[in-house]
Amino acid sequence: MKIVVCIKQVPDTTEIKIDPKTGTLIRDGVPSIMNPDDKSGLEMALQLKDENGAHVTVITMGPPQADLILREAYAMGVDRAIHLTDRKFAGADTLATSHALAGALRKIDFDLLITGRQAIDGDTAQVGPQIAEHLDLPQVSYLQDLKFDGVKTFTMKRHIEEGYQMLEVDAPCVVTVLSSANKARYMSVGGIVDAYQKEVEVWGFNEIEVDEANLGLKGSPTSVYKAFARGLKPAGELYEVETDEAVGIIINKLKEKFILN
């Protein structure tokens, strides 16, 4: 089986803080990581490889420093790494990003394409299904687990609000994986050393199959009209009183807000 996994380098959003004076993001010193959902997607691919044997390719689109997560993927055990980077891709929204990735994927033969459900910097959950559409492949999102019958059929467990669904789909197909699906393996020590000797293929616009009009800023139907830090609301009233009085204050507040009559 041939598997491709799309991964993205993201700032660790749990480490991001807002400058209270300027209201802007402080990105200095914020570590870049492999997006958690993608990493679980990669782990899922490597488990399939462990169980059935598979060839696993990772692909990322991003600036030069995104090379780091491709090396990390090598150290975890992938067979091939592709770095998609070109000025023509810059300024892309989700749709333009999905077109660029689909353009690259048209050049790669695969049975299963795995993406993370969503990336922690944008949380949109759009790129996976959009790639599936461009490639005219079926999709299953919010994946928790999958089994391969060894021939051509996957049985999939998809998370939904009230529980889960079991679905069946034949290869080739696209899945988007939840970070809760598994616990990704660590890089092996030998793997880390080797990772820097392995080749990362760098692809640009000329290497992929896509209409240029669909790329980058020009190919992006959405744009940011404005961005702002979420305003902190002013602190409310604070009382340090006896229990009976405190309860009275609460009840008055509920009446004031028409929650109680």
Add this chain to the structure above:
Amino acid sequence: MNLEEYKGIYVFIEQREGEIQNVAFELLGQARKLADQLNDKVYAMLFGHKIADKANALITHGADEVLLVDAPELKDYTTEPYAQAICQIIRERKPESLLIGATTIGRDLGPRVSARVGTGLTADCTKIEIGEKGEMLMTRPAFGGNLMATIICKNHRPQMGTVRPGVLFAMDADASRKGEIVNYEVKFDASKFRVKLLETVKEESDLIDITEAKILVSGGRGIGNKEGFTAMDGLAKTLDAEVSASRAMVDAGYIGHERQVGQTGKTVRPDLYFAFGISGAIQHVAGMEDSDLIIAVNKDKYAPIFQVADLGIVGDAKQIISKLTERLEK
């Protein structure tokens, strides 16, 4: 693309097992407000099988017209039949904008449709307004909620957005509202139906959705133990509220994960959020700070929860719960 041809605010009506989901009514409420500002109409797209009896509720909740697609292919959600139905409506009716709930269904369907018709989709909006030229201004959190971004879709239609459940407000049903119910015929290409639904399994613990609650009685470390939660249950009953908790209480096993509020739990925005004995770590606050009214009770007057609370009481949460329940029961 001639933008002038595109008219109407279309709302995807999500149903599960024939039951219309609350998020659909919330979207209709918002669409109604926007349409009134734009002097435009609200169209509800109701997909399913043998669900015609549900259509009228969409009119009383704000729709001018219901496009009812009744087909066995649409009984349960799978991506492709639903995408085909929406895309045919988009091609034939040319909507100005299209709203979908940001559920595991809407977030699967939305991007598939946006890619097929080649338009923009703004995910998980928390606010939708009308701009100077009548365009939709869709605001959403980014970078883990650290930043808000207002997104526009200038030259493509429909302007698509998904909105999380519990963020917008449904209007009260108005039985006097008039509207039309249209049976809409969709021509399916079944050769593209490649995902087969084997079964849907409900897990008991996931049946309660705290994001749908109007009032949440939430507890943290200061509640202490199982008895503390029993007391919270009592208070919740008097207020017709649901009980929720911070992560510490979930980890301690006093309450299930489905009731956890915060970054690794659920984002809630009830009318009223009680924080009893919750210190207010940033991960918790991120999941509840948009509640309309926050009342916090904590022994520590320097607890960060007081910075987001509208009303803070320094005191013993358990005593306050018991007294408050007593007073409310009267």
